[in-house]
Amino acid sequence: MELDNINPSVLHVKPSAMRKFDHDISVDPDIIKLTLGEPNFDVPEHIKAAAVKAITTNCSHYPYYWGFEELRQAASTYYRDKFGYHYSADEIVVSVGATEALASTVKTLFKPGDAVIIPTPAYPLYGALLTLNQLKPIFIDTSDSGFVLTPEKVQKAIADHPESTIRGLILTDPNNPTGVAYTQDQIAALAPVLKDNHIWVISDEIYGELTYGQDHYTISKYLPEQTIITNGLSKSHAMTGWRLGLVFGPHPFIDEIAKTHQYTVTAAASLVQYAAVEALTHGQNDAAVMKAEYQKRRDYVVTHMTAAGFDVVHPGGAFYVFAKIPAALHMDSWQFVKTLAKEYHIGLMPGDPFGDNDYIRISYAASDEALAAAMKAIKQMVADKSRNVSKTAER
Amino acid sequence: MELDNINPSVLHVKPSAMRKFDHDISVDPDIIKLTLGEPNFDVPEHIKAAAVKAITTNCSHYPYYWGFEELRQAASTYYRDKFGYHYSADEIVVSVGATEALASTVKTLFKPGDAVIIPTPAYPLYGALLTLNQLKPIFIDTSDSGFVLTPEKVQKAIADHPESTIRGLILTDPNNPTGVAYTQDQIAALAPVLKDNHIWVISDEIYGELTYGQDHYTISKYLPEQTIITNGLSKSHAMTGWRLGLVFGPHPFIDEIAKTHQYTVTAAASLVQYAAVEALTHGQNDAAVMKAEYQKRRDYVVTHMTAAGFDVVHPGGAFYVFAKIPAALHMDSWQFVKTLAKEYHIGLMPGDPFGDNDYIRISYAASDEALAAAMKAIKQMVADKSRNVSKTAER
Structure with missing residues (x-):
């Protein structure tokens, strides 16, 4: 059967580049991922208990x-x-x-x-x-x-x-x-x-x-x-x-x-x-605990990303920081996230699938340790690659 | 906003008549339903245990x-x-x-x-x-x-x-x-x-x-x-x-x-x-227990429906009996199931949504008691309504 003969609307759409990238980098056992929009919190206990009860009571x-x-x-x-x-x-x-x-x-x-x-x-x-x-x-x-x-x-x-x-x-x-x-x-x-x-x-x-x-x-x-x-x-x-x-x-x-x-x-x-x-x-208050944590992490990420030379949109909600890659790096969003994943074992989302190839997205719904490691790696990469860019420019 | 302005393909499709009928008759607290294709068995214990473990381990x-x-x-x-x-x-x-x-x-x-x-x-x-x-x-x-x-x-x-x-x-x-x-x-x-x-x-x-x-x-x-x-x-x-x-x-x-x-x-x-x-x-053998029960129930339903005057397709699988309404009743499938639900508190599926208005569908994925009550009610209804038809015809 011919693949060309299926629904062209399906054929023309691409699978989610975000989820594919997340999946691809997951083969690295050392990767720390700030990719998907996924809380690092567990489902609240009272909700888990209700689900268990639904199962045990058939x-x-x-x-x-x-x-x-x-x-x-x-x-x-x-x-x-x-x-x-x-x-x-x-x-x-x-x-x-x-x-x-x-x-x-x-x-x-x-x-x-x-x-x-x-x-x-x-x-x-x-x-x-x-x-x-x-x-x-x-x-x-x-x-x-x-x-x-x-x-x-x-x-x-x-x-x-x-x-x-x-x-x-x-x-x-x-x-x-x-x-x-x-x-x-x-x-x-x-x-x-x-x-x-x-x-x-x-x-x-x-x-x-x-x-x-x-x-x-x-x-x-x-x-x-x-x-x-x-x-x-x-x-x-x-x-x-x-x-x-x-x-x-x-x-x-x-x-x-x-x-x-x-x-x-x-x-x-x-x-x-x-x-x-x-x-x-x-569960009216379930989000409150998470929210307090997220706000601290947001401030932490915004501070560090700004210090690393990124232009950052100030986020009033959700759990993302959308940050503009420093021009000195001469990298688009795919180059940035692929390099960061491969050489520094940190996973971020490129801005390209969202419609802006100059930005990267950081999900701060992650542990403090993961965020600290990510900030350190990003700073390091900016330092390393800006040096490279300078060196290349000098040649 | 105009309803006429939405996707005509959605507008033209009808909601499932089966599920609506099942939902509608469920308001009768005495109803015994042989409607949906739903096993009356519970999920096997080892599968429930795996689900509970997935929940408790986050x-x-x-x-x-x-x-x-x-x-x-x-x-x-x-x-x-x-x-x-x-x-x-x-x-x-x-x-x-x-x-x-x-x-x-x-x-x-x-x-x-x-x-x-x-x-x-x-x-x-x-x-x-x-x-x-x-x-x-x-x-x-x-x-x-x-x-x-x-x-x-x-x-x-x-x-x-x-x-x-x-x-x-x-x-x-x-x-x-x-x-x-x-x-x-x-x-x-x-x-x-x-x-x-x-x-x-x-x-x-x-x-x-x-x-x-x-x-x-x-x-x-x-x-x-x-x-x-x-x-x-x-x-x-x-x-x-x-x-x-x-x-x-x-x-x-x-x-x-x-x-x-x-x-x-x-x-x-x-x-x-x-x-x-x-x-x-x-769970390779989970279906075996159910299957043995279903086969007994199938034989029971086929025997009783045939005795009640229905032409029955002999079912080699699934858990349905598709039975032709006796001509003497002069009823289409909706009349039959609505009368049976209203007057005898038994729910069956009409054949009409499946494409044949002369038949009714019985799901025998139900308890022995439910099936016995259904067979009794169907026999009674055939007797009652055939008498009425005869009386009406005599006048």
Whole structure:
């Protein structure tokens, strides 16, 4: 059979360069990885206990595809109290992680040929999902506005693309990879231009609980009828490998997303759903301990990276530092991370898959020892390679 | 926002009528359900213990998107020993249940506009997946050939649809809803016509371990280069709610399916993958106990349904009896199951969503007590309603 004969949308999309790089460097037994967005914390004990109980009491059967009613009720209350979401249980679908939440939402809301705005740098999944669904990405570079999307930039994108029907925007707040957390004013300012132009916002709020010195503001407060929120327990409760996501939105649209979800995965695993009920009813403070640690580590990484000569975006949330490679190194992001992995046994993410080849991303959801080793290695590499560059230049 | 403006493929597909009916009748506290294809057995203890260990030892992190190497190795050996599959670990992807295995496979292999054969009656998911992916279903009725797809029927479908590019066939063996298990000759006979016409077979073998008095034969033995197998642990290890599926196929195509899978769900839940390693390394005989029970129940149900006046397909596998409603009742499948649920508190599946409105499906993956109550109620209803029909006719 001819490979050329399969779905061209699948053929044209590339596997995640991030995860491949992470996988490839993992063969090095000495590697210290600050690559994936994965908390180094364990799942809180009370949630683990709930999962164990679900297993030992044989709660192993098919959940209804929307997810357990009890879980959706718990999510309704939890996120109302946390961020002011206003969604009842029948406006919430339980998904297989935030990835499936995004995949089912993108597949449902847009028609082949529709255009969708992605502010960059951005999590690479978004672009891949657009390609897979025959949608047209319109990338908006935010590096000249503090990595914040502004209404002016949206307006300009609309004006610059008269040939396209722009029907959506994927907004990530707090942002991955930059760590930027939007202020209330910045979020509120976006609503009118999106409303006037009938643009759906898919609001990826997976890092919502991880903001430092400021609150998280959801655009659904300003634009409820045009917002679909994707969220989940991977970051707030350190449950990355458990795959528990949530989709929130106006009922008739959530009803459609639920269908796509059903025919994609049937339902999220039942034992994980029981654990999630526990997380959302008694785990309101689970993120607080992690958050305090993350904030210390953020400050540590920002300080050291700045001292090493990197321009650093000041991160108000998430657990990433996005840092501009010193020009003296004459390296793009792939050269930098490959050299650092090979010669110094430290794994970082290149900025290229996020849309900016001059930056590297550091996940500081890692131990203090790992961060100290990474900072030391990065400083060393900058020193070594700047010397080399100078020497080469001298020849 | 206008609902009409979303993806028409999603808008046109209906939510699963099966699961909705099951959900709706569940409000009756007295209902005894033989509806979903769900074992009434619990997950074997050694598998539960492995899952608990994964939780308590904090194995909660992202697995690589293909699935753990150890799990794919275990699957390679397990299914080679069971059914003669010949796939190495790099020809196997771990999915979120068989549903996601099918969804990612259909999405990857076919281009919008391609036609795919579905022999009917069939599991309704298949048709929905074709609609969602802008594919054209070509339904082949198998009720006049003992519910077995023959090469002649494939040939005729090709001749009858000169306007279509038929690029796939979704084969379910053992079959849901009929319980028919193909013989080796029947499977072997299909290979040449599929080979000659370059038709992919998506071979859904989820009930492969549940055959009675005969072996399971995989078409991949005869057509390895054109077969993608979907399988999983839901039925063989009673792990329905755990969502662990597997996709097997030639490497370059599995590589493409893995991409779709990655961008749909990231990966199957890590703790479930650890449990699956245990199932596939030490659970070779887990299905045997269930199978012996199922076979007794099958015989019991077939005997009683035949006595009650139903024409019954003799099931060689799975755990369903597909039975033709006696003509004297003058009822279609929805009328039958709704009356039985409302007046007699027994839940069965209508044949209509499977493509045959004259039949009902009974899942005998249920307790002896439930089956006895169901048989009694069905006999009673046939007696009651046949009397009514006669009385009405007399007036």
